[in-house]
Amino acid sequence: MIDLIAGIDAKLDTLAAHSLTRRRRVADSACAPRQVVDGRSMLAFCSNDYLGLAAHPQVVDALREGASRYGAGSGASHLVSGHSRAHALLEHRLGQWMAPYIDKARALYLCTGYMANLAVLTALGADADAMIFSEALNHASLIDGARLAKAAVAVYPHGDVARLEQQLQASSAATKIVVTDSVFSMDGNLAPLPALLALCERHGAWLVIDDAHGFGVLGDTGRGALEHFKLHSPNLVYMGTLGKAAGVGGAFIAAHASVIELLVQRSRPYIYTTAAPPALAHALQASLDIIEGEEGAQRRAHLAALVATLQGALRLERWQLAASNTAIQPIVIGGNDDALRAAAGLHEQGLWVPAIRPPTVAAGTARLRVTLSAAHTHDEVATLAHALNELERSTP
Ligand SMILES: *Cc1c(COP(=O)(O)O)cnc(C)c1O
Numbered sequence: 001m002i003d004l005i006a007g008i009d010a011k012l013d014t015l016a017a018h019s020l021t022r023r024r025r026v027a028d029s030a031c032a033p034r035q036v037v038d039g040r041s042m043l044a045f046c047s048n049d050y051l052g053l054a055a056h057p058q059v060v061d062a063l064r065e066g067a068s069r070y071g072a073g074s075g076a077s078h079l080v081s082g083h084s085r086a087h088a089l090l091e092h093r094l095g096q097w098m099a100p101y102i103d104k105a106r107a108l109y110l111c112t113g114y115m116a117n118l119a120v121l122t123a124l125g126a127d128a129d130a131m132i133f134s135e136a137l138n139h140a141s142l143i144d145g146a147r148l149a150k151a152a153v154a155v156y157p158h159g160d161v162a163r164l165e166q167q168l169q170a171s172s173a174a175t176k177i178v179v180t181d182s183v184f185s186m187d188g189n190l191a192p193l194p195a196l197l198a199l200c201e202r203h204g205a206w207l208v209i210d211d212a213h214g215f216g217v218l219g220d221t222g223r224g225a226l227e228h229f230k231l232h233s234p235n236l237v238y239m240g241t242l243g244k245a246a247g248v249g250g251a252f253i254a255a256h257a258s259v260i261e262l263l264v265q266r267s268r269p270y271i272y273t274t275a276a277p278p279a280l281a282h283a284l285q286a287s288l289d290i291i292e293g294e295e296g297a298q299r300r301a302h303l304a305a306l307v308a309t310l311q312g313a314l315r316l317e318r319w320q321l322a323a324s325n326t327a328i329q330p331i332v333i334g335g336n337d338d339a340l341r342a343a344a345g346l347h348e349q350g351l352w353v354p355a356i357r358p359p360t361v362a363a364g365t366a367r368l369r370v371t372l373s374a375a376h377t378h379d380e381v382a383t384l385a386h387a388l389n390e391l392e393r394s395t396p
Contacts, residue, residue, distance in 0.1 A: 030054065032054075043352065046354045046371060047371060050372070050374065051245045051291065052374045053216075053248075070085075070282065073277050077271060078264075084281070086278035089281070102226075103256060106256070108253045110250060111274075117239060120237055121179065130177065133177065137187065141210075164178065168205060176200075178207050180193075180210065183218070183225070186360060188324025190326070193225060206237055211226075211241075216244070221291070224238075226238060234256055242284055248284050302374045304325075305378070306381050307329065307372060310329055313381070313382055313389075328369065331370060342355065354369050355368060
């Protein structure tokens with residue numbers, strides 16, 4: 001008899017030998033800077049809850065109210081019977097939010113950003129004579145969406161607009177789709193979206209923007225990367241996630257109404273899954289209220305001030321703070337073991353910062369992915385900076 005488990009264990013052993021085993025910590029309390037993790041009180045710098053809305057009382061109350069009104073689950077997929085008034089109202093509002101940037105904008109709410117990216121790329125890239133031009137540092141969900149699409153795929157180097165232009169020029173594809181993260185999730189820097197959009201318009205290409213780390217935080221009213229860069233084009237397809245800065249869960253795609261209608265009719269990651277609980281859509285109305293209101297503006301301003309505090313307090317010599325002005329402030333260390341040891345050193349002091357290793361980042365660039373939230377205080381950020389300075393000094 002063949003020992004099936006032995007083959008699996010050998011793979012797990014290989015991961016362990018390369019310091020690539022991942023371990024889940026169990027959070028005993030809500031997502032917040034101070035939380036109980038594996039039974040211990042920690043100061044966390046790891047969530048994508050950039051505005052501190054995940055445990056915001058107004059959002060939690062709205063979730064409770066949504067559950068009272070609509071129940072716990074949706075009961076079916078959107079096209080069968082799971083599409084509730086809460087979903088419809090959220091989509092209507094998000095469509096209006098994106099109307100200044102996309103003509104005839106309409107929005108579609110999906111269960112996760114991962115599925116939204118699969119939905120967009122499989123729909124736009126459904127034909128074999130289409131081509132997807134994918135930025136080298138794109139999120140795994142975009143890579144998987146490109147794999148699942150029938151379209152051919154070309155990867156362009158990080159931030160390299162000139163190289164992308166050559167690739168677009170050389171391509172005879174009937175449909176061209178350029179796809180990029182707006183804020184790179186493991187680096188924190190921004191894609192050159194205005195230049196990319198100009199290029200896409202010249203070459204008749206779609207520009208698909210994954211704004212997972214921009215929605216809620218970029219732009220004066222938190223509408224994200226399109227507002228930040230003041231972009232406007234019929235070529236834009238926008239994906240914003242609602243489990244990060246918006247603090248709840250799910251994602252939306254905003255595009256011209258015809259694109260959205262095609263997704264509703266044809267997109268398998270949209271059609272063949274149970275609709276997210278309507279209560280989530282209801283709770284998101286409270287998130288959007290905060291994001292677009294005075295409190296949202298204050299939270300974004302506080303977050304920007306925290307970033308400046310961190311940058312001003314770090315005195316690193318060998319470890320490298322990435323060039324980023326967003327809430328993602330990674331510190332590149334290099335080796336997998338070294339990054340793990342640094343994370344462990346912080347953990348001993350009650351500071352929770354994740355070590356990010358390949359394949360999430362390139363080999364030799366393992367890092368501490370520090371993320372800040374408007375829920376942090378300046379003192380908490382100073383504590384982290386001091387600990388990092390000391391840790392680097394005491395590391396051989
Ligand atoms: C988190 C993330 C996603 C996936 O969104 P989920 O809603 O968590 O599934 C997609 N793209 C990027 C860049 C992300 O960081």
